[in-house]
Each structure stands twice: as structure tokens, then as C-alpha cells.
Amino acid sequence: MTNIPETGRTPRVQIRLIVIQILVLSLLGTLFGRLWYLQIREGDAYAKEASGNHVQQVVDPAVRGSILDARGVPLADNETRLVVSASRTDLLKMKDDGEAVLAKLAGVLGMTPKEVQEKVRLCDAKTPQPCWNGSPYQPIPITDEATPKQALQIRERAEDFPGITAEPQAVRRYPSPGEANTAQVLGYLSPVTDEEITKAQHTDSPYLRSDQVGRSGLERQYDKELRGKAGVTRYEVDNLGRVIGQAKPDPAQPGSTLVTSIDARVQRVAEYELNEAMKEARKQMDRNTGTNYKADSGAVVVMEAKTGRVVAMASNPAYDPNAWVGGISAKDYAKLTGKDSNYPLLNRAIQGQSAPGSIFKVVPTAAAINAGYSFDGPYECSSSYSLGGQVFKNFESKGYGPISLGRALEVSCDTVFYRLSHEEWKRDGGSKPKKHPNDWFYKTAHQFGLGAETGIDLPNEVTGRIPDRQWKQNYWKANKDAWCKTGKKDGGYAERIAYENCLEGNRLRAGDSVNYSIGQGDTLVTPIQMATIYGAIANGGTLYDPSVGKAVISNDGKNVTEIKPKAHGKLPISRQTLAEMDDALAGVATRGTAAWRFAQVGWPQDKIPMHAKTGTAEVYGKQTTSWFATYTKDYTVVMTISQGGTGSGASGPAVRNIYDALYGVSDDGAINPKNALLPRPEAALPKVQTDGTIKAPKVPKDPAKDQRATQKGTAEQDGQQQAATVTTPPTGNRNTRRRPRKRGSRRMLT
Missing domain, CATH: 1.20.5 (Single alpha-helices involved in coiled-coils or other helix-helix interfaces)
Structure with a gap:
């Protein structure tokens, strides 16, 4: 080798x-x-x-603050219920995604497996209610109406119900004191979404996955104050999940209490009277269509004239806000949102828009004075007014001869305003307008606050519409192509209108101005806007932001933050014009179109001066809209009923009954202080006790029916006294009787 x-x-x-x-x-x-x-x-x-x-957090939800009426009566509070919840995270870890557990749970709760499965599925664009629109990592409530026996079964057999909990929780409650529903004002709650959690991460009021948030009404507007701050307990755990220590917990801070200007008793009366007026309207024949009035929706606002605070706000149709507590059923959700529901979630007092009819005439009256016309006139109140081959008639073609603007308001003479608006249209250049037209009638409406939000402390208020030159131009641009496609020169009414609009829909025509002058045409307003205007006339000219919130009180009662009334402007009229207009509106209640609802059937005008304006708005393709706007030195009451008929005919009795309840006025005009619900606005806040609670006064079971019973008893006493001295029987209760009218005087109903 x-x-x-x-x-x-x-x-x-x-x-x-x-x-x-x-x-x-x-x-x-x-x-x-x-x-x-x-x-x-x-x-x-x-x-x-x-x-x-190695730290696990356990969230202790904060108790949501209560919403009280002006006297301290709870409109929304909390109650303890046994809530059964399911952890979707735990269920999805099972081989069958928890179907067997949910089926067993359904048997205990007396529900079907399908009902329970629908409760825990997540909401998306394709999934109908019921479903869960909160965080998928948060325990999903199956029911908040479990019995102690059911809860005990679940807890004792925990091995059979993994991922299921049954424990007492504070649940929102809407008690409807004295049958006062107040649904659209209060709003409702639902679980917070992941998107909302992300958006609120870096704010001073972040959301936790367990939070319930306000979706409408006061619950949404004052959500931050009402929600409070959830408590968090942090546990140190080892790799096996065993607790090895506890960090210092952050205790939950209950939400603050919101005191409102709503009076639950007056709220109930307003809701009841609106509903009764709508039912009565459906019994009346519409002679224009040959069918009964539909009276499909309505709203009423009762407001303090000197502050803008809302004492009552009712919208019909209404709904039960308790339907949302614990998750809404598919049946209830369909009732609230389906095509046949007539959309009860809408607060028609701030979201319902319609032509105002003659209650709008206070605006062109002020506009005429601003344009240089005399309040005294005289102005010709003829039975009709011709314009370009078209005849614009006074209501029932009645004429009153030469009259003042004040008298024109009293008898609601359309032709006086037709002439004034047409004259101003011509002064501004007519069909070939000047470069800078005065547009007094439109400018004044904007100065009255129309076409804009009033600033009420409720979400989703709409602006209404003033169809001035700019609006006409914008509207024409948006619809020109459709008009040109469907319009026909010799077609039907709608086709001819489309044809004309295609050619010159951007022009402010004479007919537009004439219709606008009496609150018709493309003009749209909301009840809250008109209540604000008539409240300003009552208080001397100040346009207040309507408000529902009155004060926010901390849960311990130590901190009280009052919500002061705010103004957003003044009426664009002088003191003299305001006084003349005020006198004319008093004349409406004493000798004009509303006299048969007040002076002629017993109203203490010398003690409680009443001012009013009636309105009957015509709407193409629908029955007329009833409007009734009124005020005293204390309150403004405005009511409207869609497809309800005339102003004083449909809304008049209900408005009168609301005033009777406020001041304690009997059928013969006598004032009984014992029967008065609120003869003066509630100025003071409810008294906070040393422990931070507020003791609520008792509310009658149904103040509205109590008032009706009182009125009926008074009427019967009056009838007995009359029977002793006269042979003619009494004409019956004011709610149904009609005073005889001379032939051709139906204008009194407008």
C-alpha cells in the first residue's frame, strides 16, 4: 500500500x-x-x-342611562332579565358546527331548531332578518325571556350545552308610561358592528364588542352620554388557560341620565288624538274621488313657543320599540320595513315632507311686505284668477272683494296671493328674468328657515324644499333626459307636463310662482319646520332650534349639564308686521277658517288667546293633505294628516282636544285647573335625590282617555242644564258635531 x-x-x-x-x-x-x-x-x-x-379580558357591560320625561317619568330604562346566549366561536369548533347543541337548546327554550339557528347566523346583504349584525366573537343572545327553570336546566347541565350561557343581564326597556309610545323620538338599539368598532378606535369613546348602540332617535343622538363605559377585568392565565392572577379591574361606569322636555301625559294625548283623527277621516267621503279618505299617515308637534322645546311629538303609523330588544324577529322586521308597512320607523314630524297648503301663507305675507306692499291693501279677493289661459280658482270659487293681507289670512284667500306673486314675477323680468332678480317670495322663505334643517337634536332630519331658480335649474339637469324621452306634446296630462319640462323645465314660470304662493307646486315642508315658524311668530320673531334633550345628569346625580335653548335666526319682518300678522291669525280662530273649531264652539279667547291657520294641500295623484298650525302664548301645535281632507275638518278636532288637555278647557270654554295637564311649560328639572336617583311622579293609566271621559262628563252636565231651560236637544260632543254653514262657504274648512 x-x-x-x-x-x-x-x-x-x-x-x-x-x-x-x-x-x-x-x-x-x-x-x-x-x-x-x-x-x-x-x-x-x-x-x-x-x-x-397571557392576559384574558372579561367585559362587564355598562348599564345604559335612562331617558326621562320633563317630570322624571322613565321613557326608556333597564330591567333585569335572564338572557340565554351562544358563543359562535365555541359552536364552530364542534364537528357539526353546534347544530346538535342548538337543537337541544331549542327544546329547552320552547323554540324550533330553525328559530335558534337563525338567531346565531351572521347578517349580510343576502341574509334576511333575524340574524346577528354584531361581532361574531361576542356571545349572541338567543332570548332575553328565559324562565328561571330554563336557565337552571342550562346551567346544571353545562356539559350538554357547551358554548351556551344563561345569566341575568340588564336589558333595555321602553315602558310607555300612561300608554305614551314615543317610539320615533326614542329610537332603538342594536349591537355594534366591526366597522363601527374600527372607526371609533382612535376616538374618545371607543366601542367594545359587547356594546349596544343607538340606531335612531334620542338613543342615537345621545348615545355617547347614555352608553357609559364598560368595565374590564384582566386575568393572567398560563398556557393551559388556568387563572394564575388578576390585574386591577376597571369598574364599569353607568351611563348618564337624559332628561327630555317631553311630557308623557301630553305625548299620550297627542298620539291618541292623531290616531283618532285619522280613524275619523277614514269614515269621511272625499267628494273628489268618490271614496273615503285614506288618512294613511300623520304627525303632530307640541312645542314650547318661547324656547323651542318639544313637549310632544307623535308620528303615525308607529311601532313598539321593545320589538328590537334582544333581537328582532323576521315577522316584526317585515312589519316595520316591508312594502306594505307604510314605514313606521320614519319620524314624520322631522322626516315627512309634503306641500303645506295655506299654512304657508304667512311666508308670502311677509314677502309681500318686504317687497314694498302695504299690509292694509286693499287687494282683490276674487273667486278666480286667470293666467295664460289657465284659471286658478279660489277654494270653492268664493270671493270676498277688496281686503287686506290680514283678512286674506283669515279667510285664506288664494287669489290675493296669486296676484301678488304674479306681479313680483313680472317685476323680476318674467320669462326673461333680470340678472339679479329680487325673488322676494323665495328669499323670504329661506329667511324663515325653510329648505334647511331646523337643528333639532334628532338624527336624519330632512330639509324640505323651496323651488327657487337654483333648484329649478338643478332639477331640470337631473331629469331632462327622462322628460324628453317620455314627453308628448298631445299626450296625457303627465306626458304633456314632461314635454313642457323637457323644453323649459329650468325656467321659473308664472304658474310656478302662482302655485308656490299658496304652498303648492314643488314646495315641501316638514311639521317641525312649520312648528318652528309659528313658534317664532308667537314669541316675537325668534327662530329656535327645536330641542328634545333638556339636561344630562351623571349616574351619581352630582353633575347636571343643562341643554339651553338655541336660536338660529330671526323672522325677516318688522315688529309692526309681526303684530299685524299675529292679530290676523287670532282672527282665523275667532272669525276665520278655524272659528268653528274654537270661538264658535266655546274657547276662552279672552284668557287664552288662540291663533291659527288652516291648510288643505292638493297633491297630484293623491287625496288632499290636512294641515292645522296654531299657537298660544305658551305652545305651538302643528298637525298634518296625509290624504286626510281639509285642515280644520280632519286635524281641527284633534288639535282642539290637545289644547283642552293642556289648559283644562271644557267643551263650553270654561277652564278647570284640576283637569289641566300642563297649563304652563315645565321650567324646572326633576329633583335628584342624594343617591343619584330621580323619583318619578305617577302617571295615569291613560291620560288621553281620562281627558275624553272628563270632556264627555262636562258635555253631559251642560246638556242636562240646557234641557231644563230649552226644548232643543244638544248637538252632541264637539268631536263629531259640525256647525251649520251657509251655502257655498266650504272655504271655512280650509
């Missing part, structure tokens, strides 16, 4: 060793570099993350 010299192998071995050494050193350098990066450069971040991996 030949020996290989050692000198031949040494260089190769040395090279290999050097390479290995370099590799080892490189690896060690990389390792130490990575260790330095993890422990030094990013050490704090990873330490914090690692610490979080």
Missing part, C-alpha cells in the same frame, strides 16, 4: 476548516443579530404582545 504524503492533504483540510469556521461565525452573527433585534430593538413591543397572550 502506497502512503500518501501528509503534506498533500493539509492545505485542503485547512481550507475546509476555514470555510466551516466562517459559516459557523456567520450563523452565530446572524443569530446574535436577530436576538439583538428581537430583545433590544423590538423588545418592548414583543414583551407587550407576549404579555397580552
Whole structure:
């Protein structure tokens, strides 16, 4: 065997060793570099993350604050219920995604497996209610109406119900004191969504996955104040999930209490009277269509004239806000949102838009004065007014001869306003307008606050519409193509209108101005806007932001933050014009179109001066809309009923009954203070006791029916007294009787 010299192998071995050494050193350098990066450069971040991996948080939801009426009566509060919830995370870990567990749970709760399955499925664009629109990691409530027996079964057999909990929780409640529903004003709650959690992460009021948030009404407007702050307890756990320690907990802070200007008793009366007026309207024949009035929706606002605070706000149709508590059923959801529901979730007092009819005439009255016309006139109130071959008639073609603007308001003479608006249209250049037209009638409406939000502290208020030149131009641009496609010169009414609009729909025509002057045409207003305007006339000219919230009181009662009335402008009229207009509106109630609802059937005008304006708005393709706007030195009451008929005919009795309840006025005009619900607005806040609670006064079971009973008893007493002295029987209760009218005087109903 030949020996290989050692000198031949040494260089190769040395090279290999050097390479290995370099590799080892490189690896060690990389390792130490990575260790330095993890422990030094990013050490704090990873330490914090690692610490979080061994800390579990248990959230204790905060008790939501109550919503009270002006006297301290709860409109929304909380009650303890046994809530059964399911952890979707735990269920999905099971082989059958928890179907067997949910089926067993359904048997205990007396529900079908399908009903329980629908409760825990997640909401998306394709999934109908019921479904869960909150976080998928949050326990999903199956029911908040579990009995103690059902809860005990679930807890004692925990091994049969993994992922299911049954425990007492504070649940929202809407008690409807005295049958006062107040649904659209209060709103409702639903679970917070992941998107909302993300958006609120860096705000001063972040959401937790367990939070319920307000979706409409006061619940949404004052959600931050009402929600409070959830408590968090942090537990240190080992890798097996066993608790090894507890960090200092952050206790839950209950939400604050919201005191409103609503009076539950007046609210009930307003809701009841609106509903009764709509039912009565459906019994009346519409002579234009030959069918009964549909009276499909309505709204009423009762407001403090001197502050803008809302005492009552009713919208019909209404709904039960308790339907949302614990998750809404598919049946209830369809009732609230389906095509046949007539959308009860809408608050028609702030979201219902319609032509105002003659209650709008206070605006063109002020506009005429601003344009230089005299309040005294005289102005010709003829039975009709001709314009370009078209005849615009007064209501029932009745004329009153030369009259003042005040008298035009009293008898609601359309032709006076037709002439004034047409004259102003011509002054501004007519069909070829000046470069800078005055547009007094439109400018004044904007100065009255129309075409804009009033600033009420409720979400989703709409603006209404003033069809001025800019609106006409924008509307024409948006609809020109459709009009030109469907319009026909010799077609039907709608086709001819489309044809004309295609050619010159952007022009402010004479007919537009004439219709606009009496609150018709494209003009749209909301009840809250008109209540704000008539409240301003009552208080001397100040346009207040309507408000429902009156004060926010901390849960311990130590901090009280009052919500002061705010103004957003003044009426654009002088004191003299305001006084003349005020006198004319008093004349409406004493000798004008509303006299048969007040002066002629017993109203103490000398003690409680009443001012009113009636309105009957014509809507193409629908029956007329009833409007009734009124005020005293204390309150403004505005009511509207869609497809309800005339202003004083449909809304008049209900408005009168609301005033009777407020002031304690009997059928013969006598004032009984004992029967008065609120003869003066509630100025003081409810008294907070030393423990932070507010003791609520008792509310009658049904103040509205109590008032009706009182009125009926008074009427019967009056009838007995009359029977002793006259042979003619009494005409019956004011709610149904109609005073005889001379032939051709139906204008009194407008």
C-alpha cells in the first residue's frame, strides 16, 4: 500500500476548516443579530404582545342611562332579565358546527331548531332578518325571556350545552308610561358592528364588542352620554388557560341620565288624538274621488313657543320599540320595513315632507311686505284668477272683494296671493328674468328657515324644499333626459307636463310662482319646520332650534349639564308686521277658517288667546293633505294628516282636544285647573335625590282617555242644564258635531 504524503492533504483540510469556521461565525452573527433585534430593538413591543397572550379580558357591560320625561317619568330604562346566549366561536369548533347543541337548546327554550339557528347566523346583504349584525366573537343572545327553570336546566347541565350561557343581564326597556309610545323620538338599539368598532378606535369613546348602540332617535343622538363605559377585568392565565392572577379591574361606569322636555301625559294625548283623527277621516267621503279618505299617515308637534322645546311629538303609523330588544324577529322586521308597512320607523314630524297648503301663507305675507306692499291693501279677493289661459280658482270659487293681507289670512284667500306673486314675477323680468332678480317670495322663505334643517337634536332630519331658480335649474339637469324621452306634446296630462319640462323645465314660470304662493307646486315642508315658524311668530320673531334633550345628569346625580335653548335666526319682518300678522291669525280662530273649531264652539279667547291657520294641500295623484298650525302664548301645535281632507275638518278636532288637555278647557270654554295637564311649560328639572336617583311622579293609566271621559262628563252636565231651560236637544260632543254653514262657504274648512 502506497502512503500518501501528509503534506498533500493539509492545505485542503485547512481550507475546509476555514470555510466551516466562517459559516459557523456567520450563523452565530446572524443569530446574535436577530436576538439583538428581537430583545433590544423590538423588545418592548414583543414583551407587550407576549404579555397580552397571557392576559384574558372579561367585559362587564355598562348599564345604559335612562331617558326621562320633563317630570322624571322613565321613557326608556333597564330591567333585569335572564338572557340565554351562544358563543359562535365555541359552536364552530364542534364537528357539526353546534347544530346538535342548538337543537337541544331549542327544546329547552320552547323554540324550533330553525328559530335558534337563525338567531346565531351572521347578517349580510343576502341574509334576511333575524340574524346577528354584531361581532361574531361576542356571545349572541338567543332570548332575553328565559324562565328561571330554563336557565337552571342550562346551567346544571353545562356539559350538554357547551358554548351556551344563561345569566341575568340588564336589558333595555321602553315602558310607555300612561300608554305614551314615543317610539320615533326614542329610537332603538342594536349591537355594534366591526366597522363601527374600527372607526371609533382612535376616538374618545371607543366601542367594545359587547356594546349596544343607538340606531335612531334620542338613543342615537345621545348615545355617547347614555352608553357609559364598560368595565374590564384582566386575568393572567398560563398556557393551559388556568387563572394564575388578576390585574386591577376597571369598574364599569353607568351611563348618564337624559332628561327630555317631553311630557308623557301630553305625548299620550297627542298620539291618541292623531290616531283618532285619522280613524275619523277614514269614515269621511272625499267628494273628489268618490271614496273615503285614506288618512294613511300623520304627525303632530307640541312645542314650547318661547324656547323651542318639544313637549310632544307623535308620528303615525308607529311601532313598539321593545320589538328590537334582544333581537328582532323576521315577522316584526317585515312589519316595520316591508312594502306594505307604510314605514313606521320614519319620524314624520322631522322626516315627512309634503306641500303645506295655506299654512304657508304667512311666508308670502311677509314677502309681500318686504317687497314694498302695504299690509292694509286693499287687494282683490276674487273667486278666480286667470293666467295664460289657465284659471286658478279660489277654494270653492268664493270671493270676498277688496281686503287686506290680514283678512286674506283669515279667510285664506288664494287669489290675493296669486296676484301678488304674479306681479313680483313680472317685476323680476318674467320669462326673461333680470340678472339679479329680487325673488322676494323665495328669499323670504329661506329667511324663515325653510329648505334647511331646523337643528333639532334628532338624527336624519330632512330639509324640505323651496323651488327657487337654483333648484329649478338643478332639477331640470337631473331629469331632462327622462322628460324628453317620455314627453308628448298631445299626450296625457303627465306626458304633456314632461314635454313642457323637457323644453323649459329650468325656467321659473308664472304658474310656478302662482302655485308656490299658496304652498303648492314643488314646495315641501316638514311639521317641525312649520312648528318652528309659528313658534317664532308667537314669541316675537325668534327662530329656535327645536330641542328634545333638556339636561344630562351623571349616574351619581352630582353633575347636571343643562341643554339651553338655541336660536338660529330671526323672522325677516318688522315688529309692526309681526303684530299685524299675529292679530290676523287670532282672527282665523275667532272669525276665520278655524272659528268653528274654537270661538264658535266655546274657547276662552279672552284668557287664552288662540291663533291659527288652516291648510288643505292638493297633491297630484293623491287625496288632499290636512294641515292645522296654531299657537298660544305658551305652545305651538302643528298637525298634518296625509290624504286626510281639509285642515280644520280632519286635524281641527284633534288639535282642539290637545289644547283642552293642556289648559283644562271644557267643551263650553270654561277652564278647570284640576283637569289641566300642563297649563304652563315645565321650567324646572326633576329633583335628584342624594343617591343619584330621580323619583318619578305617577302617571295615569291613560291620560288621553281620562281627558275624553272628563270632556264627555262636562258635555253631559251642560246638556242636562240646557234641557231644563230649552226644548232643543244638544248637538252632541264637539268631536263629531259640525256647525251649520251657509251655502257655498266650504272655504271655512280650509
